[in-house]
Amino acid sequence: MVTQEILLWVRGTGLQIAVAVFVIGMVFRMLHIRMLGRKKSLAQARGSEWSGGLRTIWKRSLVSTRLSARGYFTVIAGFIFHIGFFVTLLFLSQHIDLIRAVLGLHWPAMPRGVIDMAAVLSIAAMVALLVHRFVDPVKRLLSDFQDYLTWLLSFLPLLSGFMLLREIGFEYITLLTLHIASVELLLIVAPFTKLAHMFTTFMARWYNGAVNGFKGINI
Amino acid sequence: MTTSLQNGINTLLAQIDAPTASFFSSCVHCGLCADACLFYTETGDPKYTPIHKLEPMRRLWQQEYTFWGKLMKGIGLSKPVTDEELAEWEPLVYDSCTLCGRCSLVCPVGNDIVYMVRKMREGMVASGHAPEGLKGATQRAIELGSPMGVNLNTLKAQIKHAEKETGLTVPLDVEGADYMMVLSSAEVADYPEIIGAVTRIFKQANVSWTLASDGFEGTNSGIQIGSSDLAAELVGRIVRAAKRLKVKYVISPECGHAFTALRWEGPNLIGRPFPFKVIHIIELLDQLRSEGRLKTDSKDDTRMTFHDPCQMVRRGGVIEQPRKLMNMVAPNFVEMPEPGVQNWCCGGGGGVSANHRAEPLRNQVFSRKKAQLDAVNVKTIVTSCSNCRSMLLDGLENHHMDIEVIGLTELMAEHLAEDKKGSAA
Structure with a gap:
């Protein structure tokens, strides 16, 4: 009974709180960054900030062809993790049911086999990236507590979700509770940590590209 | 906390704007910027990872501009920025960064890292942590008018020499000219041939131009050291001269940072x-070439390449123009691997060349340029930045490489049509 009550709270009030913190926190974070402002350049423009900004948002989403071996490893593992994460998030039938219940939007689910593979690849990529963070001298030097915390917070929903689908380790109800709770933890912490990069990346790319666009540099 | 540290911290905090906050917020410490930096690729030392050079500034941003940082500070888990730390970071911010901007091209989350290094230097200056060599160069620029101690008398002597050589008059302080030419210290001191070269080219192309006795020096040590006040004073001299002479255009010299200072930051x-x-x-x-006003009548068969100055390409957008000029006179012009916006720095930009402490490191990382040059096996390197030119000459000498280095403007002047004996058409 207690387990069921916890699940009810987690999927009800708990989820509402987490979503509210995520949305309000993220909006506040983005507005706070935006409101720090930047000086408008008084130099004579040679091109458009907008075209440069949008170009960079697009181009930095592609895999560069000029990477070193460690660079390729990071980028490819990073791609696999992100794609796997979003495939499981957006195309698992249970997730689509939840989205339909809340937002009224829905789309076709992917077959379970595809979801399983995406989850496994994503988990494997995350583990590989963590090991690389420990062994690569550059990443080891750069890494701080937040890097490891955000790794863990991103990893737990994937792992618990996979265990839930396979009913590994615990009872279904316990696994479901753990899975939802791990998602809520991710949502609550995201706006206050580097997980905010899920949105701020686009601002960063825009600002970088805008400087080049202003100068008429098409890169 | 010392006053200078407080000044430095206040300056750094004042430097944080929306782009900087978006960059720090987005960095996931992936380390890809390391591979774009010649100081990392040529030494393998992770401390030269570009984003790491900003660590004190990043922590200040986190502690003062984020909820997480304030929380950590509140419970005593944050590490304050200290004078010792800034002293430790000084060689990272100045000796091992030429402001070349290559790191800003590769960051997958889009961080313009060099934009932030430029800001970090403002805080370093305010906290008293700038290299002696660069401080001296900036002081000379402010007090004497040039970081290399070049003054009006030096310029006049070089003008006289150029006039004798070309048989033409070098215009000085001509009010109402269309263009005012600015030179770099190194050009006046080490490569004065440029004066004769532009005089002949402009004569042939019928360009109305002048030099200004009170605004001929374009090198901006203020930009390099990271002092906007001093940089503004140096740019202000050129602006006053240009207004006095009522010119329509100011011509930036073959000097990367002078171009950035004048064109974009000025x-x-x-x-x-x-x-x-x-x-x-x-x-x-x-432009003169495309208008048919720059005419050449000979070519140089020497196998040559073009070294792109970082501030001209990556940070300045002058990419195709030098190639079109090269193709006019150099049939055996070949590109190095990774030309144009991807080109590797000479190792001495951004004030590194004025910083004597950085010399051994600069020589070490020249191996990157050497590898680029080894791949093309040329007799001549052409460039369009006098600082790059000096750094290339130095690096080639240290690496026992027998390659000539010349400026692009001089190369063009050498092949001017109907100008075999020094007098332009």
Whole structure:
């Protein structure tokens, strides 16, 4: 009974709180960054900030062809993790049911086999990236507590979700509770940590590209 | 906390704007910027990872501008920025960064890292942590008018020499000229041939131009050291001269940072738009070429390549123009691997060349340029930045490489049509 009550709270009030913190926190974070402002350049423009900004948002989403071996490893593992994460998030039938219940939007689910593979690849990529963070001298030097915390917070929903689908380790109800709770933890912490990069990346790319666009540099 | 540290911290905090906050917020410490930096690729030392050079500034941002940082500070888990730390970071911010901007090209989350290094230097200056060599160069620029101690008498002597050589008059302080040419210290001191070269080219192309006795020096040590006040003073001299002479254009010399200072930062430094346009000498030469006003009648068969100055390509957007000029006179012009915006720095930009402490490191990382040059096996390197030119000469000497280095403007002047004996058509 207690387990069921916890699940009810987690999927009800708990989820509402987490979503509210995520949305309000993220909006506040983005507005706070935006409101720090930047000086408008008084130099004579040679091109458009907008075209440069949008170009960079697009181009930095592609895999560069000029990477070193460690660079390729990071980028490819990073791609696999992100794609796997979003495939499981957006195309698992249970997730689509939840989205339909809340937002009224829905789309076709992917077959379970595809979801399983995406989850496994994503988990494997995350583990590989963590090991690389420990062994690569550059990443080891750069890494701080937040890097490891955000790794863990991103990893737990994937792992618990996979265990839930396979009913590994615990009872279904316990696994479901753990899975939802791990998602809520991710949502609550995201706006206050580097997980905010899920949105701020686009601002960063825009600002970088805008400087080049202003100068008429098409890169 | 010492006053200088407080000054430094206040300055750094004041430097944090929306782009900087978005960059720090987005960095996931992936380390890809390391591979774009020649100081990392040539030494393998992770401390040269570009984003790491900003660590004190990043922590200040986190502690003062984020909820997480304030929380950590509140419970005593954050590490304050100290004077010792800034002293430790000084060689990272100055000796191992040429402001080349290559790191800003590769960051997958889009961080313009060099934009932040430029800001970090403002805080370093305010906290008293700038290299002696660069401090001296900036002081000479402010007090004497040039970081290399070049003064008006030096310029006049070089003008006299150029006039004797070309048989033409070098215009000085001509009011109402269309263009005012600015030179770099190194050009006046080490490569004065440029004066004769532009005199002949402009004569042939019928360009109305002048030099200014009170605004001929374009090198801006203020930009390099990271002092906007001093940079504004140096740019202000050129602006005053250009206004006095009522010119329509100011020509940036073959000097990367002079171009950045004049073309992109200048109006922002003085707080108002320029009443004239700024054009790089190479942009102007290419414009004259396209208008049919720059004519050549000979070619140089030597196998040669072009070294792109970082501030001209990655940070300046003058990419195709030098190539069009090269193709006019150099049939055996070959590109190095990774040319144009991807080119590797000479190792001495961004004030590194004025920083004697950085010399051994600069020589070490020249191996990157050497590898680029080894791949093309050329007899001559052409460039369009006098600082790159000096750094290339130094690096080639240290690496026992027998390659000539020349400026692009001089190369063009050597092949001017109907100009075999020094007098332009």
